[in-house]
Amino acid sequence: ACSDSNNSQKNDYELSESFKVTYLSEMAQVGKSNLKIEITDLDGTPMEGLSPTLSPLMEMSTHNHSTPYGSFTESDEAGIYNATIYYLMASGPEMGTWYLDIGLPYDESVTFQPDVMMAMGETARANLKSQTDTIANMMGGEEKRTYILFNDGLSDGDSGHDFSVFITTKESMMSFPAISAGQILNADSDYELTISSITVAMSTDPSDGDSW
Structure with a gap:
C-alpha cells in the first residue's frame, strides 16, 4: 500500500497494471460505513463509466467471513465511486484484518486493509x-x-x-x-x-x- 502524507484524509492507494485506486474514506466502523474510492489511469486521468466490484473479507485466526455490502455507484465527480459496507465486527490485533478486494476491468484488482473501529454512540x-x-x-x-x-x-x-x-x-x-x-x-x-x-x-x- 502507498500513501500521500500531504492529504489530511486517509489517502492510501494501490496500483494495478492499468489503474490507480485511491481509498478516500475517512473512517470505517461497525455498522453502516460509506466506502469512497477514486479510480484513475496510471497518468492520473479519472476513469469514468467503470463498474468496479467489491468483495470484503475478514481474516481471523479461527475462520474467515464476509459482511453485508452494496455495489459501487458512480458519483457526479469524475473517477469517484461509492459503496456502502455494513461491517459486522471491528478489526484489530485481537480481532482480525479486513480486506477489501476491488475488481477492475481487464481482470485486474487491488486490495485495501481498512481499520474498522467499534461502533460509537447509537446502536449500530x-x-x-x-x-x-x-x-x-x-x-x-x-x-x-x-x-x-x-x-x-x-x-x-x-x-x-x-x-x-x-x-x-x-x-x-x-x-x-x-x-x-x-x-x-x-x-x-x-x-x-x-x-x-x-x-x-x-x-x-x-x-x-x-x-x-
Whole structure:
C-alpha cells in the first residue's frame, strides 16, 4: 500500500497494471460505513463509466467471513465511486484484518486493509434469531437463522423523525444477502427458505403494545 502524507484524509492507494485506486474514506466502523474510492489511469486521468466490484473479507485466526455490502455507484465527480459496507465486527490485533478486494476491468484488482473501529454512540445493529428455521454451521451441524437489522440512518422529518433499517440475513459465513419479498434463501439446499412477505414493526415505546 502507498500513501500521500500531504492529504489530511486517509489517502492510501494501490496500483494495478492499468489503474490507480485511491481509498478516500475517512473512517470505517461497525455498522453502516460509506466506502469512497477514486479510480484513475496510471497518468492520473479519472476513469469514468467503470463498474468496479467489491468483495470484503475478514481474516481471523479461527475462520474467515464476509459482511453485508452494496455495489459501487458512480458519483457526479469524475473517477469517484461509492459503496456502502455494513461491517459486522471491528478489526484489530485481537480481532482480525479486513480486506477489501476491488475488481477492475481487464481482470485486474487491488486490495485495501481498512481499520474498522467499534461502533460509537447509537446502536449500530441488532440480531434476531429464528426460533424454528435453521441453516448449516461451520462444524457440520445446524444453527438458528440470523436476521441482522442495521441502523441505516435517523434524520429529522416533517412530523418527527425518519428512521431506516437495512435488513440482511446469514446464509453462510460468506453470504449475508439483503432480504426482499419473493427471495429464496439457501436455494437448492436442505435449508432453502422462500420469503413470502416482510413486515417491519417499530415503536418509540416498546412497553406500549398499541404503539408498534
